[in-house]
Amino acid sequence: MELLLDQTFAFTLADVRKNILVPFRVDRDFDHLAICLHYGPKAIRDPEIIMPQIRKCVKTYFPAGYQLTEADMQEYQELFNFVTLSLDKNGEYVGCAHRHPPQQILTISASGSSWGFAPTAASAGDWRAVLHVQAVVVGTVDYHLRIYGMERGEQDAEIPSL
Structure with a gap:
């Protein structure tokens, strides 16, 4: 398991309807990517x-x-505060997670990806997560995004919690 990205954000009302671009580089091939996100408060x-x-x-x-x-x-x-995520690889759209749970682990791999994402090899290249700030009710929404390159046999349960 290799940590590829670890970034935090603080969204406010000024960020609603904005797309936050989060580029990251994958330098070698992996079995799959694990995209871990958590934001709050939710309700x-x-x-x-x-x-x-x-x-x-x-x-x-x-x-x-x-x-x-x-x-x-x-x-x-x-x-509800609501932030969604989409993913691109080398300029090509991979998919999106337009889901409400404030904590998620999404999988990207050639053999099958999480619902909403095309099966895509977790290979070397230029990747980009895009955070879509849909709603901030009041104050600040804290958002934490981690992306891991995972080897064959490594499980989501091994990922440190956010």
């Missing part, structure tokens, strides 16, 4: 924070004049 539950944002979204995305009922307001107990 924001404070009504004083989320209710004004929900009202703003209703004005923006719902038909003019739409009013939230009390029952509607009870449905919205939390809002």
Whole structure:
């Protein structure tokens, strides 16, 4: 197991709708890549924070004049921070993980990759992760990204936790 990238980020409201390019070099062939990510906080539950944002979204995305009922307001107990990841190899799109879990391990290999990614050899070349900041509810979202080159037989369970 070889650590290829270990980077942290702090995203704010100013980063929403931005794509953060994270290039990395793989100098030799591996059996597979393990992309480990963790971000948080995931859920924001404070009504004083989320209710004004929900009202703003209703004005923006719902038909003019739409009013939230009390029952509607009870449905919205939390809002989520959300950061997704896509991957390129030598300028070619490999795939994306548009998933909500705030902690993930994604696998990239010629014999099969995690859902959303094409089977792709974990070979030497210029790679790029792209972090897509979809939502930051309030404050800062801390994001940690590690990418490992894994040898045949090495398992995800051997990867140090973030």
